[in-house]
Amino acid sequence: MTAAVLDGVATAAAVKDELRVRVDALRGVGATPGLATLLVGDDPASRSYVAGKHRDCDEVGIRSVRVELPATATDADVRAAIRDLDDAREVTGIIVQLPLPAGLDELAMLEAVDPVKDADGLHPVNLGRLVLGVQGVVDAPLPCTPSACLELLVRHGVPIAGAEVCVIGRGLTVGRSIGLLLTRRGIDATVTLTHSRTRDLADHVRRADVVVAAVGSPHLVQPAWVRPGAAVLDVGITRERILADGRARLLGDVHPGVADVAGWLSPVPGGVGPMTRVMLLDNVVRAAERAIA
Numbered sequence: 001m002t003a004a005v006l007d008g009v010a011t012a013a014a015v016k017d018e019l020r021v022r023v024d025a026l027r028g029v030g031a032t033p034g035l036a037t038l039l040v041g042d043d044p045a046s047r048s049y050v051a052g053k054h055r056d057c058d059e060v061g062i063r064s065v066r067v068e069l070p071a072t073a074t075d076a077d078v079r080a081a082i083r084d085l086d087d088a089r090e091v092t093g094i095i096v097q098l099p100l101p102a103g104l105d106e107l108a109m110l111e112a113v114d115p116v117k118d119a120d121g122l123h124p125v126n127l128g129r130l131v132l133g134v135q136g137v138v139d140a141p142l143p144c145t146p147s148a149c150l151e152l153l154v155r156h157g158v159p160i161a162g163a164e165v166c167v168i169g170r171g172l173t174v175g176r177s178i179g180l181l182l183t184r185r186g187i188d189a190t191v192t193l194t195h196s197r198t199r200d201l202a203d204h205v206r207r208a209d210v211v212v213a214a215v216g217s218p219h220l221v222q223p224a225w226v227r228p229g230a231a232v233l234d235v236g237i238t239r240e241r242i243l244a245d246g247r248a249r250l251l252g253d254v255h256p257g258v259a260d261v262a263g264w265l266s267p268v269p270g271g272v273g274p275m276t277r278v279m280l281l282d283n284v285v286r287a288a289e290r291a292i293a
């Protein structure tokens with residue numbers, strides 16, 4: 001079997017077409033959405049992600065503001081920058097790019113963002129609303145990578161209701177919260193959350209109809225672990241600096257041989273990453289829509 005590609009680039013382009021229409025409508029009533037990114041320090045991967053987010057904004061007509069602080073910025077410096085963005089009328093969405101340099105308290109900084117402008121869906125209030133919103137009635141921004149995974153599955157017609165989902169990784173941006181999303185009423189997956197201390201990880205993966213690999217451990221998921229026909233979402237991205245021109249090759253958490261076993265597979269690059277960026281834009285547009293409602 002050769003897995004069908006869960007194509008994040010094509011799907012992101014389709015979502016962007018929809019977003020452009022919504023942004024035009026907002027602009028028409030003088031409510032153009034605006035995203036602010038806050039980058040602290042000069043981690044090259046973070047810099048390239050942030051650059052991608054601004055390109056995406058340009059493509060759909062969202063205004064964007066870039067704030068950068070040196071790696072030496074203090075807690076007070078970062079808080080002051082966030083407060084300015086919380087107060088800026090033209091900014092409807094904010095992201096604090098993670099990871100922050102050592103010494104800064106990431107959770108405290110996520111909490112400093114106005115939850116109304118939280119484009120990442122990582123503010124405790126919004127994560128709390130995700131917990132409370134079992135019925136799907138609470139309208140709050142969703143964490144971008146979990147909603148990217150869901151959107152990629154839905155738009156490729158992968159069955160989710162009643163499916164066994166095995167999530168590998170318990171990190172803040174994916175593993176911790178994706179089960180809350182996939183078990184909502186109307187989505188109705190059964191989710192197992194596994195991590196580095198899980199006994200017999202391969203056995204859990206083997207039972208899954210959908211595997212979400214979000215650890216950051218290159219090629220962890222082996223072909224022999226995967227149930228034939230399963231959908232595999234490769235969320236991990238590790239940069240391996242080996243190419244002759246000094247650029248980094250990107251490695252996912254899924255062994256390439258899984259493509260011969262799985263029914264669907266999201267590639268790295270070109271899978272969940274581009275969808276994550278587009279779901280961020282969706283949060284920004286939604287916040288602007290809520291602001292005028």
Ligand SMILES: Nc1nc(=O)c2c([nH]1)NC[C@@H]1CN(c3ccc(C(=O)N[C@@H](CCC(=O)O)C(=O)O)cc3)C=[N+]21
Pocket residue numbers: 048049052095096097098099120144145173237250268269270271272273274276277
């Ligand atoms: N506050 C915050 N929010 C985030 O959403 C957030 C974050 N911090 N810190 C880091 C992680 C990682 N993340 C990615 C988003 C897009 C790609 C992406 O577009 N990847 C491309 C490749 C891009 C490349 O060449 O590196 C792809 O997979 O095709 C990757 C990773 C968002 N994160």
